[in-house]
Amino acid sequence: MSSNDPLELIDQYLDRVRLYLPLDSEDAIVELQTHLIEEAERIGGGIMTAGSAMMAIERMGDPKSVAHEYAGSGKKVGPVPAEYVNPLSRMLIVLAGVALALIVGFTMIGASLTELFGAEIQNWPFSIPVMLIINVTILLIIIGGISLLDRSKPLTEKTTLETIFGIGVGGFKPKTKWGAAGDFIMGLIWGVILMLPVVTVLYTAAFQAVYLYVVVFLLLGAVRGALFYIWGENNLNLAFEAILSVVWIGLAVVLVNVGWPIQYVYVNEGGSWSLFNLVEFFQTNNIPFIPFDWIWAFIMFITVAISVWRIIVSSMKITMHLRAGRGIWWQGNWGEKRRLRKPFWKRVLGDQDAVQSGTTYHDGYIEPEESQ
Amino acid sequence: MSKKTQEELDRWSKEVKRGAVTLAILALLSKRRAYGYEAVKLLDEKMSFLALEQGTVYPLLRRLEKRELLKSEWDYEDPTKPKKYYEVSEEGLKALGAMTQTWSILSREMRDVVMEVE
Numbered sequence: 301m302s303s304n305d306p307l308e309l310i311d312q313y314l315d316r317v318r319l320y321l322p323l324d325s326e327d328a329i330v331e332l333q334t335h336l337i338e339e340a341e342r343i344g345g346g347i348m349t350a351g352s353a354m355m356a357i358e359r360m361g362d363p364k365s366v367a368h369e370y371a372g373s374g375k376k377v378g379p380v381p382a383e384y385v386n387p388l389s390r391m392l393i394v395l396a397g398v399a400l401a402l403i404v405g406f407t408m409i410g411a412s413l414t415e416l417f418g419a420e421i422q423n424w425p426f427s428i429p430v431m432l433i434i435n436v437t438i439l440l441i442i443i444g445g446i447s448l449l450d451r452s453k454p455l456t457e458k459t460t461l462e463t464i465f466g467i468g469v470g471g472f473k474p475k476t477k478w479g480a481a482g483d484f485i486m487g488l489i490w491g492v493i494l495m496l497p498v499v500t501v502l503y504t505a506a507f508q509a510v511y512l513y514v515v516v517f518l519l520l521g522a523v524r525g526a527l528f529y530i531w532g533e534n535n536l537n538l539a540f541e542a543i544l545s546v547v548w549i550g551l552a553v554v555l556v557n558v559g560w561p562i563q564y565v566y567v568n569e570g571g572s573w574s575l576f577n578l579v580e581f582f583q584t585n586n587i588p589f590i591p592f593d594w595i596w597a598f599i600m601f602i603t604v605a606i607s608v609w610r611i612i613v614s615s616m617k618i619t620m621h622l623r624a625g626r627g628i629w630w631q632g633n634w635g636e637k638r639r640l641r642k643p644f645w646k647r648v649l650g651d652q653d654a655v656q657s658g659t660t661y662h663d664g665y666i667e668p669e670e671s672q
Numbered sequence: 673m674s675k676k677t678q679e680e681l682d683r684w685s686k687e688v689k690r691g692a693v694t695l696a697i698l699a700l701l702s703k704r705r706a707y708g709y710e711a712v713k714l715l716d717e718k719m720s721f722l723a724l725e726q727g728t729v730y731p732l733l734r735r736l737e738k739r740e741l742l743k744s745e746w747d748y749e750d751p752t753k754p755k756k757y758y759e760v761s762e763e764g765l766k767a768l769g770a771m772t773q774t775w776s777i778l779s780r781e782m783r784d785v786v787m788e789v790e
Contacts, residue, residue: 307752327756328730331708334753335726338709360726369727370734 306353310336312456313357319458319465320367320383323390323472324620326633328370336360357455387465390472397612404549405605409556409597472613474533474635483525491518501575507561513551520544532632535618542614545607552607556600560592689722695775696722697732698741698760698768705759707747708733733758741767 313336314329321328336356337348344352360366364383450459475483493499494515503511524544527537555561564575582589673681696719697711706714708730715724736742741764747755760768 328734330754331730331756334707334755335709335712335730337753366727370730 304350306340306348306350307337309350309353309357309456310340312458313360313363316363316455316458316462317367317370319387319462320364322386323617324624332360332366332370354454354456361455363455387462391465393612393616397609400612401605401608404608405601408549408552408604409601472617474633475528477529477532477634480525480528480634484522484529485525487518487520487522487525491515491522494518502562502564502566504559504561504563504579506558510554510558511561514555517544517548517551520547528634531629532634533617534628534630534632535621535626536629537632538614538618538621542611542618545610545614548607549604552600552604556597560589560596562592693722693724693728693732694736695768695771697729697736698764698771701742701758702760702765702768705745705757707755707757711758736764740764 310333314333317332318325318329336353339356339359340348340353343355367386368383446460450461453459494511500508500511521544524537524540527540531537563577563579565578566573567576579589581587696715700706700714700718701711711733712724712726712729715722715729733742737744737758740761742758743761743764744756744758747757749755
């Protein structure tokens with residue numbers, strides 16, 4: 301991955317530094333960004349070029365050490381070097397969170413945890429940590445081998461190990477503004493659709509009794525989307541999200557027992573719409589209703605797993621923000637990637653109020669061949 | 673200078689610098705606020721003996737801010753280069769006053785002692 305855009309080089313380098321920093325270190329990254337740009341401009345005699353940016357980056361040094369020196373990337377834990385404590389613990393949390401989310405999801409739909417995909421798990425549950433340790437060891441050996449090939453990479457390019465560490469960073473990113481807007485719009489649309497008389501007539505009797513709770517939940521989901529859209533990520537919004545997730549898990553316990561919610565579907569006969577009893581059709585023709593039950597169980601499983609994940613992430617972030625003395629509410633940020641460059645559409649339209657590009661030049665700099 | 677003397681000098685310089693750097697940063701920032709890069713360059717220019725590098729200055733600025741001796745403010749005027757300006761807080765000024773007084777006594781007494789040796 302070569303680039304001759306100085307800002308892109310700086311961005312790539314900072315992405316590497318970010319991996320070794322604690323979650324809430326965006327301030328340190330911005331401070332480093334400004335330092336690199338100014339240093340690159342100084343080296344280039346007031347003009348930043350790819351070459352001068354690369355020199356500024358090389359002067360700053362190895363991303364691991366920079367993260368450790370600048371913002372304190374953590375303390376040594378056992379045999380783990382201090383620089384690796386943050387990315388490793390983040391990855392472990394992601395793994396534990398995903399495992400927990402899957403276990404709760406499986407339990408919710410009544411799947412046996414000792415038998416998955418038709419295979420019986422021997423010595424449950426002791427075999428799980430043993431298998432995990434064996435697999436992690438194999439993974440580390442493979443990563444170690446691949447890392448040897450990464451030694452000649454330039455400072456702006458992520459190593460294989462860092463690409464894996466990146467998984468942990470993505471899982472904790474704040475909601476994007478567009479994502480929050482989507483939550484609001486979809487919550488509102490589905491909340492309204494589920495209440496429409498033309499839709500409610502399709503429900504099974506069991507779902508008729510509970511569908512209003514689902515509607516209320518969806519509308520509350522829209523409120524959550526609006527809160528995140530307007531105020532970004534703060535403790536109040538995170539707490540609201542965690543509470544909603546707990547409520548959904550409770551609701552899912554009921555819904556999974558209610559079963560497939562649709563009894564009728566609309567059919568067009570001779571130009572007019574009428575209701576067709578789907579359940580009765582399957583029963584009278586002796587066709588098992590299993591596919592629909594499975595679809596329903598799968599939907600419940602996915603939504604519960606997501607809810608568990610949200611509870612874990614929200615609780616962690618709330619604790620982190622409280623430790624930083626931020627309190628309950630503040631104008632928070634969104635998860636959009638901070639860009640040094642003007643967006644493409646602004647460049648095309650010639651937008652004037654964005655990033656000043658007067659001091660940025662391309663000098664034909666291309667990263668060394670071995671980086672390819 | 674022998675290797676042994678050089679090693680002793682390096683060790684002693686490191687110890688002297690460690691004590692002096694907080695005072696130097698507080699003194700410089702008490703005159704005018706500065707952002708990270710500016711502070712690094714200012715210290716490089718005015719305090720060549722300390723030979724402070726970016727990797728030392730930034731963590732120190734953070735630590736001093738955490739200890740409430742410095743306060744900071746972000747300036748987003750140039751969106752490509754947001755600047756975090758540091759300035760000495762009330763508490764920092766008090767600490768600076770006390771440190772300066774101690775430093776004056778120390779340097780005067782040290783000068784006297786060193787002159788006796790010379």
